[in-house]
Amino acid sequence: MKVQVLIRLKSGVLDVQGKAVEQCIHELSQADLSVPDGSAESGGAHGSDSKAPASKAPASKVSAEAKSTTPGKLLPTDSVSQVRIGKLVELQVKSSSFEQAKVLVEALCKKLLANPIIENYEIRQG
Amino acid sequence: MRVSVIVFPGSNCDHDVVHAFGDLLGHSVSMVWHRDTDLQNPDLVVLPGGFAYGDYLRTGALAKVSPAMAEVRRYVAKGGRVLGICNGFQILCEVELLPGVLLQNSERRFLSQFVSLRVDSPKSFITAGVKEGTVVTCPIAHGEGNYYADNETLKRLEGDGRVVFRYCDEQGTVDPSSRISNPNGSAGSIAGISNESGTVVGLMPHPERSLEKLVGGLGAGSCMPLLEHCSLR
Numbered sequence: 031m032k033v034q035v036l037i038r039l040k041s042g043v044l045d046v047q048g049k050a051v052e053q054c055i056h057e058l059s060q061a062d063l064s065v066p067d068g069s070a071e072s073g074g075a076h077g078s079d080s081k082a083p084a085s086k087a088p089a090s091k092v093s094a095e096a097k098s099t100t101p102g103k104l105l106p107t108d109s110v111s112q113v114r115i116g117k118l119v120e121l122q123v124k125s126s127s128f129e130q131a132k133v134l135v136e137a138l139c140k141k142l143l144a145n146p147i148i149e150n151y152e153i154r155q156g
Numbered sequence: 157m158r159v160s161v162i163v164f165p166g167s168n169c170d171h172d173v174v175h176a177f178g179d180l181l182g183h184s185v186s187m188v189w190h191r192d193t194d195l196q197n198p199d200l201v202v203l204p205g206g207f208a209y210g211d212y213l214r215t216g217a218l219a220k221v222s223p224a225m226a227e228v229r230r231y232v233a234k235g236g237r238v239l240g241i242c243n244g245f246q247i248l249c250e251v252e253l254l255p256g257v258l259l260q261n262s263e264r265r266f267l268s269q270f271v272s273l274r275v276d277s278p279k280s281f282i283t284a285g286v287k288e289g290t291v292v293t294c295p296i297a298h299g300e301g302n303y304y305a306d307n308e309t310l311k312r313l314e315g316d317g318r319v320v321f322r323y324c325d326e327q328g329t330v331d332p333s334s335r336i337s338n339p340n341g342s343a344g345s346i347a348g349i350s351n352e353s354g355t356v357v358g359l360m361p362h363p364e365r366s367l368e369k370l371v372g373g374l375g376a377g378s379c380m381p382l383l384e385h386c387s388l389r
Contacts, residue, residue: 142213
């Protein structure tokens with residue numbers, strides 16, 4: 031039986047990772063999508079010993095495509111806040127019912143998977 | 157004194173601890189692999205710094221299943237002394253030999269720097285006989301050193317004199333809200349705590365890294381007296 035455990039930080043506990051991601055979301059939301067990200071140029075760098083600069087042709091092709099999509103920002107400013115990052119643990123549990131599996135997984139949560147000082151857990155059927 | 161250093165997969169400060177207690181302080185030191193159940197009859201067990209089990213799941217979390225840790229618990233129950241340094245402190249909290257937890261540094265940066273520590277309690281084996289208010293200089297190197305416990309636990313620690321070390325400025329002033337004197341944002345600027353009997357001590361800084369003239373570890377503010385005190389009865 032597949033069981034999923036969602037582990038979340040309790041509210042009020044500092045989530046440094048969440049804050050860092052939120053910061054990046056804000057910066058990403060300000061990104062101008064009409065600027066090509068140069069992915070076509072970087073293709074030449076993978077595993078290649080050549081020091082020759084990437085050709086100009088692919089880059090202009092990318093920017094032409096980008097310009098044809100809606101230019102502007104990925105998200106409206108300040109549309110995302112309170113980012114919190116948790117964990118998903120998936121397990122296969124030998125049991126005849128979900129209720130039985132839940133008892134076993136609950137014990138695992140208390141003993142190992144979650145730290146009750148700072149984390150809550152939610153068990154559900156996978 | 158017989159010192160046993162528990163080595164987990166991912167521990168990387170074990171050799172510094174062996175050097176400190178063995179070469180510099182002249183004690184008999186054994187390294188105990190985490191799967192061993194023979195602690196080698198120690199007077200002191202040290203849980204060293206590093207990244208035991210890769211910090212997987214949570215830092216220090218998986219160390220609780222190591223056979224050596226079951227023996228350490230038995231050893232503590234009989235009055236044995238344990239010093240947990242950095243990752244060792246994190247492990248002691250996860251196995252509940254000490255209360256609370258170490259969160260990620262509040263400023264989101266791995267901190268590798270010197271800090272000043274104030275000795276706030278003479279009740280632990282490492283500070284017995286050290287004057288309260290003594291300031292020592294010590295390096296820290298951690299990404300998760302932000303000590304956290306609920307208010308009830310913090311009150312108990314403070315009231316029982318179990319806060320052994322606090323981060324402070326060079327004059328010994330403690331200010332939990334200051335990024336300078338409390339760089340990782342620990343509650344109450346707590347850098348190290350003990351259990352009720354003072355036989356188990358955990359601290360985030362690394363006294364074992366700053367005991368020699370070459371690294372400026374001697375002279376005023378040296379950590380040497382603290383480790384020397386470990387062998388006092």
